[in-house]
Amino acid sequence: MISWPPLLEPEVVDVFRLNWTGPGLKPASFELSDTPVRIGRHADNELVLPYGYVSGHHARLELREGVWQIEDLDSTNGTLINGHPADHTALSNGDQISLGSLDLRFTADGFAVPTSPSDQPTHEPGADAFATLASLSPDAGSELEKLSLLLDLQAQWADGFTADAPIQHILECALTVSGAGRACLLLKDEEEFAYSAGRDADGGRLAENEFHASRSVIQEVVRRGEAVFMTEGLEGALADQRSIVAMNLRAVGCMPLRRRDSESDEILGILYLDSQSSMHTLSGLDERILLKLATEAESVLERVELIGAREERGRLQRELELASQTQEGLLPKQIPQFAGWRLEAFCRPTRHVGGDFYDFIELPDGRLAAMIADVSGKGVAASLLSSSVQGALHMMLRDGRALPETYRRVNDFLCERSGEGSFVTVFCTLLSTTGHCRWTNAGHNPAFLYRAATQTSEELGATGVILGSLPAEEFGLTHAEHTAELNDGDLLLIYSDGLTEATGPEDELFGEERVLRILHDHGKAGALEIRQRLLQALEEFTRGEEQSDDITLLIAQRTAR
Numbered sequence: 001m002i003s004w005p006p007l008l009e010p011e012v013v014d015v016f017r018l019n020w021t022g023p024g025l026k027p028a029s030f031e032l033s034d035t036p037v038r039i040g041r042h043a044d045n046e047l048v049l050p051y052g053y054v055s056g057h058h059a060r061l062e063l064r065e066g067v068w069q070i071e072d073l074d075s076t077n078g079t080l081i082n083g084h085p086a087d088h089t090a091l092s093n094g095d096q097i098s099l100g101s102l103d104l105r106f107t108a109d110g111f112a113v114p115t116s117p118s119d120q121p122t123h124e125p126g127a128d129a130f131a132t133l134a135s136l137s138p139d140a141g142s143e144l145e146k147l148s149l150l151l152d153l154q155a156q157w158a159d160g161f162t163a164d165a166p167i168q169h170i171l172e173c174a175l176t177v178s179g180a181g182r183a184c185l186l187l188k189d190e191e192e193f194a195y196s197a198g199r200d201a202d203g204g205r206l207a208e209n210e211f212h213a214s215r216s217v218i219q220e221v222v223r224r225g226e227a228v229f230m231t232e233g234l235e236g237a238l239a240d241q242r243s244i245v246a247m248n249l250r251a252v253g254c255m256p257l258r259r260r261d262s263e264s265d266e267i268l269g270i271l272y273l274d275s276q277s278s279m280h281t282l283s284g285l286d287e288r289i290l291l292k293l294a295t296e297a298e299s300v301l302e303r304v305e306l307i308g309a310r311e312e313r314g315r316l317q318r319e320l321e322l323a324s325q326t327q328e329g330l331l332p333k334q335i336p337q338f339a340g341w342r343l344e345a346f347c348r349p350t351r352h353v354g355g356d357f358y359d360f361i362e363l364p365d366g367r368l369a370a371m372i373a374d375v376s377g378k379g380v381a382a383s384l385l386s387s388s389v390q391g392a393l394h395m396m397l398r399d400g401r402a403l404p405e406t407y408r409r410v411n412d413f414l415c416e417r418s419g420e421g422s423f424v425t426v427f428c429t430l431l432s433t434t435g436h437c438r439w440t441n442a443g444h445n446p447a448f449l450y451r452a453a454t455q456t457s458e459e460l461g462a463t464g465v466i467l468g469s470l471p472a473e474e475f476g477l478t479h480a481e482h483t484a485e486l487n488d489g490d491l492l493l494i495y496s497d498g499l500t501e502a503t504g505p506e507d508e509l510f511g512e513e514r515v516l517r518i519l520h521d522h523g524k525a526g527a528l529e530i531r532q533r534l535l536q537a538l539e540e541f542t543r544g545e546e547q548s549d550d551i552t553l554l555i556a557q558r559t560a561r
Contacts, residue, residue: 016068018047018097020104036062039099040073054099059086068106070097077101170271170293171199177290178253180273184211185297186218187269193218196269213272217254222267227255227291251275255294257301271297330357330383330390338368339433342557344527346535348498349550355382355424356496356550359390361397363430369397371428372494372554374444376421389414389424389467403428403440407467407479411442414468423468427460427494435486435558440479442467445497448516450523452489457519460484460492486558491527493519494556498549499534504541514541527557 016032030037030047037046040057049058055075061068068091072079077100079086086097093108171183184198184206193213198206221228230252253273258266271294335343338360345358355375362368371393375386392413396406407426414422427447429439441447443466449458464479472478486492495515502510518533531553538551 017107018104019107020102032061032063032068034063036060038073040075049099049102054102058099059097061091067091068108075099167197167297168199168205170297171197172203174253174271174273174290174293175199175201177293178273179275180251180253181275181277182206182211182273184213184272185269186213186272187301188267193270213270214249214252214274217252217274218270218272221254221256221270225256225265225267227253227294229253229290249274250277253290255291257294257298268301269297330359330386332358332360336360336362336368338431340435340559341368341431341433342527342559343370344531344555344557345553346531347550347552350498350547355386356498356552357386357390358494358552358554359393361394363397364400366433368431369393369428370431370494370554370556371426372444372496372552373424373426374496374550374552375424385418385422385424388418389426393426393428403430403438403481404464404479407440407442407464408472408477411467411469411472411477415471418468423466425466429492429494429556431556435490436483437486437492437556438481438483440464440481442479443469445495445500446512447492447494448519449484449486450491450493450519451487452491452524453487455520455523457516457523486556488558488560489524489526491523491530491555491557493530494554496550496552498547498551499538499553501549502538502542502547502551503545505543505545510538510541527555530555 018030018032020028035046037060038057039045039047039049039054039059039061041048041050041054042056045057055073055077057073058075059070059072059079061070063069069088070079070081070086070091071088072086078098080096080098081089081091082096083098091097091106091108093106095106097104097106167185171185174180174183179201181201182198185196186193187196188194195208195211195213198208198211200206217228251274255271256267257269257271271290273290331347332345335345343360345360347356347358349356355377356373357375358370358372360368360370373386373389373393375382375389377385389410392410393406396409401409406428410424410426414424424442425444426442427439427444429437431437439447439460441460441462442464443462446462447460449460450456451458460482463482465477470477484492493515500510500512500515504510514537515534518530518537522529522533534553
């Protein structure tokens, strides 16, 4: 029977205190006087707790009519008293104060507080526990809870957390409790379970090439969905499995690891033990300890998932910021002044940042190219592709190339240099001061030409395929060029599909009909009015719903000569 060190005599506390355990399991205490105490990570607090999960100014304690009360200061991770949110809550002796994942104990004047040797500083978390674990017996009683507390504290550390330390700790505990020769953590990789970490009974770490698990046992655990313990010889069909015979295994312990607090039965990993000799005869407590270790491994895996998700969110945010800066750099710093025309444009990127851009290019022959392009994809990849396409269009058009040839060359450039799925739709028109324009539509949604005299609209549909989809020469592709004459008051509206495919709260699309109605009702008021009316209608329609695509407009209105 295990003999734990006895509790020391109770210590009589004659002041109000906050007690907690810091990194390294080192106890800490703070005496409360009559003055209010602010708790937080920043140095200007009366009680400074420099832990990542504690806010700069986290909570405040104040003595009112002889009773200490605590309130949360809008902290990030909240303040709980015995599991309930703090709201000027009166504190009683023994109350647990939780600041994020840090627990403090409030002790009051005149109450005895038991202490034990385990409250004293230790040089390494869990180091003393290993020697104790070796002698655990079925009569150890509450010692499982002591081990659980030790592991829970270690798993909750925020400062310098890495997955390796607690995993190695869990593996060593499992070896000590079970008497196994090897312990290993396997993580699910698609449909298989791959090696993650391992130790042997001598305390050495196992390299991946040194460890071979019995796939038969793992498959049995996955099939049954529960732990398997065979400590004194393998049973039934498992004993005859080729892998077990080849490895000369005499004992195996295998525990599934799942996501805690989840209804899913999906197994994230396996805590695996085996030995070429018999393991300890596992008592009920031993099995409980091993299952508790498996639970702690689940906790570590979830912690790693959370940290990985946080890092991934940070990476994505940095990527989106870069993409946003790149896309912003594609847009003209100002709308050009061009004789005989009133020009308006607008681009609203989504939070995901797509590849839309509009542009104006002054050509050597005095004409002005006005265009909208919509590149496939999101994020940095889309913004970089947009930059390449924009550069190619500038080069070709300024070199005097006609629109069909420009489109063909850009198409071939994308087919040769960009990966699969990299394509772009473009609507480009060449405006002259006389009101004449040439236009070509490479797979873009139709533009609308509003005629002021008749208050009607013409649809300018696609005249060729999307750029980057197919090699032009191989498939004999061409992009036809069309012409139009715009009179005073006529206007050309080009837009990306983010406008017509914008969704409202009930998933209804904004649609072309609304665009045409606004053109019909307000076309005579001119380009600026159309721009404002479209954006206002869009705002009212979406009612704050986040959109999944960029919204881009370009309006060219013919004005009096």
